Amino acid sequence: MRDIKCQLLVIGAGPGGYVCAIRAGQLGLDTVIVEAEKPGGTCLNVGCIPSKALIHAADEFAKASAFAAGGTPLGIHAGEARIDYPKTAEWKDGIVRRLTNGVSGLLKKAGVKHVDGWARFRDGKTVHVDTPTGPQTVTADHIVIATGSTPIELPGLPFGGAVLSSTGALALTEIPQKLAVVGAGYIGLELGTAFAKLGSQVSVLEAMERILPAYDEELTRPVKKRLEALGVRVLTGVKAERHSASAGTLSYTDGGQSGTVPADAVLVTVGRAPATKGWGLEELDLTMDGRFIAVDDQCRTSMRGVHAIGDVTGEPMLAHRAMAQGEMVAEIVAGKRRAWDRHCVPAVCFTDPEIVTAGLSPQEATAAGLDVRSASFPLQANGRAMTIERDDGFVRIVARDDNHLVVGVQAVGAQISELASYFAHAIEMGARLEDVAQTVHAHPTLGEAFQEAALRTLGHALHI
């Protein structure tokens, strides 16, 4: 097969890689993207999108079940709720297909050449790809490493059989009767909650002292309450040990004591690790930053002409961060002056209720040496929250004490994820509390809670 020469080679067609390739193609760069799986990466295939589809289906089923059980304050009654889970899975996969096909189309439209296969570096300019039709060599002026991340395994609970990664859980064709979730981070809680709503008996085991240990306790409290209401058993400060398929249990230790939880299936969600193996990183001898590839504010690695973007470069491992980096790198390679100067990368937990963070928490701001003031507004006092039957949660603002600059927003509430970009926009535009307070917020919406939180931080909230 003839060697391919190009200006830009992107390794990995996840959100970071495909955005980088599309933008490079738009800018007229001769671009090649290598991907062994379907385009879209973890996010589209086995992450954000299918999990959100599953969460939606679970919510609808839970609603139907509640109507069937009767006694909802809405006065709605319905017949028995049933779920045809293979059909649900098919619907979910249909969405994934639509999106991955869409990405393929976009790459094509941008003139990006797609090489199907697993890439392996030979040197900083050359990559070998094992394609279904034979080995292929690609030489490029610039290479972007966008290999992403993979779920972390526990030594005692290797993936396979009844022990599932998030990918495995999303690929189930039937709902497990008894599910044990190991790791109460956002992935474990999102999927655990969904299966609980679909009828699974769910136990969550967390080694730390509380759920969602990456978030402050105030934010996680409504989620904890909801898990209890859903009948999810939450064990914190425990260590998962062994799964017994015959007994249908997962054993754990709690200090000196031990116990078991029922488990037909075990979902292990203890984090994700950068995908730094199997593609020849050792050939490049790049400077590392712990487990991650070290990059500067232009996503340049220690090797000239080699960039890295997305999960492989560090936290936060989020699709939208990778996309923004990918777009930036394409423009840098095309000769534009760019650098990473974003103030915040918002993050969403699609738990129930949802959690949104953008910028600094009060603790982080104080640790950064800022004098801040902070106040939150409870959704209990928000009309829209009441009308969707979900007034649990709040919106919190963190602002500098001296000039009222908004440096962080945290929120927890049903459907609050839709406000994430609004919060990020306020921070990115350099809004002060007064800017938020002086913006007319549409009534009745959840967004009013943001305005009220700003007013409360200024000392004159209206509706509390």
Next chain:
Amino acid sequence: MGQHVIKMPDVGEGIAEAELVEWHVKVGDPVAEDMVLAAVMTDKATVEIPSPVEGTVAWLGGEVGEQISVGAPLLKIEVAGDGNDDAAAAPKPAAPQAEDEDEPAAPARPTADGAETTANRQPDDDAAQDAPVAPRERPDTPAPPAGKAARDRRLPAQTRKEGDKPLAAPAVRLRAREAGVDLRFVRGSGPAGRITHEDLDLHLEAGDRPGAVAARAPDNRVTDFKVVGLRRRIAEKMQVAKSRIPHITYVEEVEMDALEDLRAALNTRKRDDQTRLTVLPFLLLAMVKAIREQPGLNALYDDEAGVVHQHGGVHVGIATQTRNGLVVPVVRHAETLDLWACAAEIARLAEAARNGTATREELSGSTITITSLGALGGIATTPVINHPEVAIVGVNKMQVRPVWDGAQFLPAKMMNLSSSFDHRIIDGWEAAVFVQRIKTLLETPASIFIED
């Protein structure tokens, strides 16, 4: 801990209020005894307010530029032990005594005679005397709101602090990046120091662009200064003078060779304790002599009462440039002074005016004024009369010019006098006679010293 209240001292006879022109301290500052806390200004004098106690500034009673009634609390100092502030224990209704004093005080204008009999007041004494008097603090205006108001006011104009990251919307950051501009060096005019597209435009126009000529870039900045203190006094005074007095300005040249020779001779022979002579003492004495013949020029015109107060004593104001602006210290009773005394007095007053130690009395009560821009050059000026006086004599630069002696041009040290007169009181003919008389006296300097 107690509070010690310092009140606006009585800084001059019959003065009901004084303008606060400068704070030397802010809330929270530690102060030592005798440390200067503030400066206030009356008609002419600026008075410094020292601290009678040691402590920490707890409250400031006003903003620079505000008029503060005599006796009103000016600032409060947190002191160890009991203070003198018993306002909380016995709040008194606000009935500013100053307002009662206002009636008689208003028309009182310091005159030379009045000034002579007034003892030189020391602000230190006043502050000390005033302190124990029961304060007239209003209970409804406590200190904390003042602090909060100050902080809120500060917000809009505030720019980012040193070390803070530049704050700019993403589009501005992108444009800056593309233009190769480091936003850390761009001034942010927006709230909280946010850098706007306009700020970036200004920065680019100002020459950060490669190859741009900075000197030719338009500067669209407008800087606002509050007209307060001395500058406000000067502005008011000039406005009154120019709007009420129809000026006639008369310029004549004077040949100074004879006077310069005499001056040089006297300076060579002067004793160590004598002040070096400038042209001014000669001019002053020439004016005294000319005024003896034309006393109408040494007068104050009260145009509202329709009365001219013609003075016997010649009190000559010497317009003096100081760091803060124009002030006019006064050589009193120039008719009693000889040349050396005159020179000494002018030097002493100029020094006092410049270093701010001139007293209120030394800065008021003139009956005629001299203004000199001679050192800076300029062949003529149109001096503004020091209202309510009727005449002002301006000195221009002395320089060697060719003079026709009837047969040939000869070099001569020539100096112009530019003098203005209140044409309501002084006719052009009188003005001309006065200036010509001075010219004659200066050109024949011996005649200045000869009794008629």
